[in-house]
Amino acid sequence: MKRNLRFALILLVLPAATALGEGGPLATYAPTLSPETAVLIAGADVEAGARTFERKCAQCHDGAKDGGHSKGPHLWNVIGRKAGSAPGFNYSNAMRGSGHTWNYATLDYFLSDTERAVPGRAMDLTGLPDAKMRAAVIAYLRTLGDNPPPLP
Numbered sequence: 001m002k003r004n005l006r007f008a009l010i011l012l013v014l015p016a017a018t019a020l021g022e023g024g025p026l027a028t029y030a031p032t033l034s035p036e037t038a039v040l041i042a043g044a045d046v047e048a049g050a051r052t053f054e055r056k057c058a059q060c061h062d063g064a065k066d067g068g069h070s071k072g073p074h075l076w077n078v079i080g081r082k083a084g085s086a087p088g089f090n091y092s093n094a095m096r097g098s099g100h101t102w103n104y105a106t107l108d109y110f111l112s113d114t115e116r117a118v119p120g121r122a123m124d125l126t127g128l129p130d131a132k133m134r135a136a137v138i139a140y141l142r143t144l145g146d147n148p149p150p151l152p
């Protein structure tokens with residue numbers, strides 16, 4: 001009887017878990033780069049990404065090599081960096097505890113919906129819903145580093 005009950009519970013919970021399977025906070029979910037997003041980043045217009053960065057990010061972020069923190073953390077060398085780890089910036093506990101490294105997949109996931117990716121994050125921007133625009137910004141962020149990683 002007890003066993004049957006457990007079985008019934010599993011049957012109930014499994015479909016719900018599958019339905020919720022994609023997504024959630026980066027602390028417990030490791031997104032992979034979809035082939036479509038990889039193509040968008042590889043073929044992105046970096047100049048357009050730079051312009052979007054100026055409009056949507058630069059009021060809080062400095063991306064220059066000799067720059068520093070402002071309202072948001074310095075973004076030089078952000079790709080390959082552990083989230084919430086730039087020395088001297090006062091991150092939220094949510095960002096500090098999110099436990100992942102910034103790469104194409106995690107950046108795309110974060111920038112598509114920042115609150116879903118890091119609930120409680122201190123960054124006051126919902127995200128960039130347009131996949132192409134996001135890819136261009138990520139391709140631009142790639143250039144802000146000492147050793148830009150290969151394009152996907």
Ligand code: HEC
Nearest residue numbers: 056057060071072073083084091092095121122123124125
């Ligand atoms: C209104 C200010 C603001 C805007 C606009 C903003 N950010 Fe942020 N950003 C922040 C703050 C503050 C944090 C730190 C968040 C925390 O600690 O929870 C942050 C964190 C980040 C991080 C994580 C960095 C790290 O060191 O872990 C990335 C990546 C990032 N922002 C990218 C962007 C991009 C790209 C844009 C533009 C599309 C943008 N942000 C727009 C304020 C902003």
